[in-house]
Structures are given as structure tokens and as C-alpha cells.
Amino acid sequence: MHFLPRVLFNRNKFLYEELNAKGYTLFKFSYSNLTSSEKVRFIYSLRGRDKRGGILKKLNALELAAGVVLVPVNATFEFKEFLLRWKIEYECVPILIGEFNASLEDCDKHVTHLSTTTK
Numbered sequence: 001m002h003f004l005p006r007v008l009f010n011r012n013k014f015l016y017e018e019l020n021a022k023g024y025t026l027f028k029f030s031y032s033n034l035t036s037s038e039k040v041r042f043i044y045s046l047r048g049r050d051k052r053g054g055i056l057k058k059l060n061a062l063e064l065a066a067g068v069v070l071v072p073v074n075a076t077f078e079f080k081e082f083l084l085r086w087k088i089e090y091e092c093v094p095i096l097i098g099e100f101n102a103s104l105e106d107c108d109k110h111v112t113h114l115s116t117t118t119k
Helices: 036-047 055-059 073-085 104-117
Strands: 021-030 062-065 068-072 089-098
Touching (some): 055 068, 068 073, 073 089
Antiparallel strands (some): 021 068, 021 089
């Protein structure tokens, strides 16, 4: 499931595909509501333990800092479910990373299209 909208230059591709970028979701969360033992178990589930990978490895996600994780867009739903199972509150935002191939004129047309269709 793609989290980024299917707002397109070309009706057969997602925006990030058209721009030659990669789609990610940036998650920010806090596990301060967990008890000490739950925090340890959560961290093991997140990062892995004893040569067993955690969900970060499984989803090919990257922990940027404590409570900040970059997840490939196709794994967004699964990471949300992981946080929900642990009753972790989170915020997330879709982002694009890469070398963009579209011209500024194409981007302006696209942004205009976005602003007129989201009202």
C-alpha cells in the first residue's frame, strides 16, 4: 500500500516514481509511556537482539535518532501497526528523497493541480 498520494504527471506512476525519487514516511514517536521492562522489550522488537533483526531490519527502515525512524513508503502500514500494537503514539509525514528529474514548470503545474483538487 502506498502512503503517498497518487497525484500524477503520468496517470500510471506515483509522484515519487515520476520524479525519480524514493518515497518514505518519517515517523516521530515516544515510548515514555512504557514501563522500564516494556521499553527494553520494545527496543529489542524495534532494533533486534541476539542476531535476530527487529522490525527496522525487516522493513529496511532507518533509525535516525531515538524515536525518529525513516520507513520506505511500501512499509508504512506495517510500521504503523507495529507502533499501535505497542500503544505508541506517533506522528508521521510522507517525504521524497532523490534526484528530481521534473522541470520547475512541471512542478508548478502539479502544485497548482494539488491546490485546486484538495479544497
